Amino acid sequence: MKNITVALVNDVIETIHRLKRQEVMTSDEIQEFLKRARPDITEAEIRKALMVLELYGKIHVRRLVKGGKEIYQVVKRR
DSSP states (O other): OOHHHHHHHHHHHHHHHHHOOOOOHHHHHHHHHHHOTTTTTOHHHHHHHHHHHHHSSSSEEEOOOOTTEEEEEEEEEO
């Protein structure tokens, strides 16, 4: 995986945090922002980047199932 993907996902999380002033966001919100910046990014790349960010203590990710669809809830750590 490219480091640029991790940096891009981290930037999107920071942007959502600043714009919406929310600590909790979903992977769908992150993906929506990312599709504008990089239409070729895949869900698998996003999941991998979220795992790397969680390993570094930047975020906490919880897996939820809503309406039969897997959703990742992302909590930004300070």
